[in-house]
Amino acid sequence: MEIEQLERIASQVRRDIVRMVHGCQSGHPGGSLGCTDLLVALYFHQMELKESDDSQPIFDMSGAGEDVFFLSNGHISPVWYSVLGRRGYFPVPEMATFRKLNSRLQGHPTTHEDLPGVRIASGSLGQGLSVALGVAMAKKLDGDDHFVYCLMGDGEQQEGQVWEAATFAPHHQVDNLIAFIDLNGQQIDGPTVKVMNNRDLGAKYEAFGWEVLHITHGNDMAAIVKGLQEAKGKAGHGKPVMVLLETGMGYGVDFMMGSHKWHGVAPNDEQLAAALGQLEETMGDY
Amino acid sequence: MKKYTFTEKKDTRSGFGAGMQQLGQQNENVVALCADLVGSLKLDAFIKENPDRFIQCGISEANMIGVSAGLAIGGKIPFATTFANFATGRVYDQIRQSVAYSHKNVKICASHAGLTLGEDGATHQILEDLGMMKMLPGMTVINPCDYNQTKAATIAIAEYDGPVYLRFGRPVVPIFTADDQKFEIGKAWMVSEGTDVSIFATGHLVWEAIQAGEILEAEGISAEVVNIHTIKPLDEEAILKSVAKTGCAVSAEEHNRLGGLGDSIAQVLVKNTLVPQEYVAVDDSFGESGTPAQLMEKYGLTAKDIVAAAKRAIARK
Known part of the structure; x- marks a missing residue:
């Protein structure tokens, strides 16, 4: 798919995000907006997904014979729900039920309500990388040469389990795993360097035995597509791959950008209108 | 009172090891994981016969639970093993979110449960594990009584689709149940x-x-x-x-x-x-x-x- 087309999808996804969060007056727009370009690039360009003859995705839990994605920082569920919906995993109008009673679109992703596209609950941080490793190892046992992708937050790197997984992956040469850290430098209580400085995550993962790549313009679709290709090229050589993706929290909506303030706050009616004014409607609002 | 006699005493964990060996031969989807306690969990025979289906996790129980959930997504039947204390209390949130709430077919198999691991003391004993595990919606909780029953239970839980906590121990106890018993989950x-x-x-x-x-x-x-x-x-x-x-x-x-x-x-x-x-x-x-x-x-x-x-x-x- 052309870069421009991907960018148009991303614009709609950003509209979906702010509308979803506004609709229930809760949720996490900041990180969702920042990771929009990555998730669009993955689901509409990079990942090999099982599809029916009319290009609709076919979801099964095992993900055998296709690439699979895990969202470890589950609080950015709005971006994942929008991308899954727009990709055809479930009806787009269902986005209106986000975080409401009896919805499949729970505040944090879950398998409990059988939402197609989701394979594990996430939200309690630090667990997704381990889960992705398990799936990657199952693929190896089955001779399935597809990739497993996993996105984590940078604040999430403060969880101890992440480093258990970081040690485990190179030891077992899980080289069909491509993980991402969303380096937006913000977490709930403030800038990550102030709350708990992760220091040089690239150097850390390298020291743990990972192949490390940087995408310094994590909201530039062309840079992401190029970076993803590069990451794929690094996979399959005995080492897991870590991509450090530098994004802007709240990217795409000027007053939400670059601050932890919009980590978990919903816009009011005026703010919603202001945000939507900056985002072109390209695929039709739900 | 029906009379029960025994000719041999064995540890229930050895019943688990024997069950795992049989599962290794019977079911190619069974994968064993352990957090640096292979000898204590009696996994040697399984590992020897199925080296590709054993995953050493090192002393990292939280990651082991997550990897197990992932293996289950991929269609495997993971048996995550360690001491009962580290298999439950240490990783309660991992079990809660990635296994129970996500309803993954993970078998958490825990040795050295209760007081009777003995000399190591309270840091390694656990007396709260049944409570923690039974409170998780959808979790099956099993505590067999002797070597034969533990072996039978181990084999039975591989056939059952859903998360299970299987608890057993270290001391030798009389073997008084039949060696050919069929273990029925949920049937007293x-x-x-x-x-x-x-x-x-x-x-x-x-x-x-x-x-x-x-x-x-x-x-x-x-x-x-x-x-x-x-x-x-x-x-x-x-x-x-x-x-x-x-x-x-x-x-x-x-x-x-x-x-x-x-x-x-x-x-x-x-x-x-x-x-x-x-x-x-x-x-x-x-x-x-x-x-x-x-x-x-x-x-x-x-x-x-x-x-x-x-x-x-x-x-x-």
Whole structure:
């Protein structure tokens, strides 16, 4: 798919995000907006997904014979729900039920309500990388040469389990795993360097035995597509791959950008209108 | 009282190891994981025969639970193994989110449960695991009584689709159940019928309950001994049927009296009938170092304690 087309999808996804969060007056727009370009690039360009003859995705839990994605920082569920919906995993109008009673679109992703596209609950941080490793190892046992992708937050790197997984992956040469850290430098209580400085995550993962790549313009679709290709090229050589993706929290909506303030706050009616004014409607609002 | 004899004593964890060896030969989807305790979990035979289906996780239990959930997504049947303390309390949130809430087909298999790992003391003993695991929606909780039953349970849980906590231990205990038994999850096993008191025992306490039944019989009291190997789902029908006959109950477990089998039984009784129940369990405390026999004695988990509890229960009828 052309870069421009991907960018148009991303614009709609950003509209979906702010509308979803506004609709229930809760949720996490900041990180969702920042990771929009990555998730669009993955689901509409990079990942090999099982599809029916009319290009609709076919979801099964095992993900055998296709690439699979895990969202470890589950609080950015709005971006994942929008991308899954727009990709055809479930009806787009269902986005209106986000975080409401009896919805499949729970505040944090879950398998409990059988939402197609989701394979594990996430939200309690630090667990997704381990889960992705398990799936990657199952693929190896089955001779399935597809990739497993996993996105984590940078604040999430403060969880101890992440480093258990970081040690485990190179030891077992899980080289069909491509993980991402969303380096937006913000977490709930403030800038990550102030709350708990992760220091040089690239150097850390390298020291743990990972192949490390940087995408310094994590909201530039062309840079992401190029970076993803590069990451794929690094996979399959005995080492897991870590991509450090530098994004802007709240990217795409000027007053939400670059601050932890919009980590978990919903816009009011005026703010919603202001945000939507900056985002072109390209695929039709739900 | 039906007579039970034994010719051999073995640890229940060895029953687990034997079950794993058989599963390794029978079911190619079974994968074993361990957090640096392969010898303690008796996994040597499985690993030797299936080196590609064993994943050494090192001393990283949280990651082991997550990797297990991932393997289950990929269609494998992961058996995540370590000591009961590290398999539950240490990783409760990982089990809660990635296994129970996500309903993954992960088998959490825990050795050295209860007091009877002995000398290592309270940091390695756990008396809260049944409570923690049974509170998780959708979790099946099993605590078999001897080598043969543990082996049978290990094989049975591979056939069942869903998360399971299987708990066993380190001390050698008499082998008194059949070596060809079929293990039925959720179905209580009638050990010996009686008319005066129902003794509902689980794990290592089942043998103690049998001994207690014999002591009571010598005193003219007829005890019914029931092996509740599955704490959840609980065989409520078997419990109610037994107390309808005997009119009182004793629960016996190597666990804190709070939150274990006793409380599960009490809930059934209070909802359905009014019969007295006495607990044989650890009285809301941690364990300590000592030999298994010394600890069972000090913390009140022997046949003698079950006899006393049975008499108290009968007196309250």
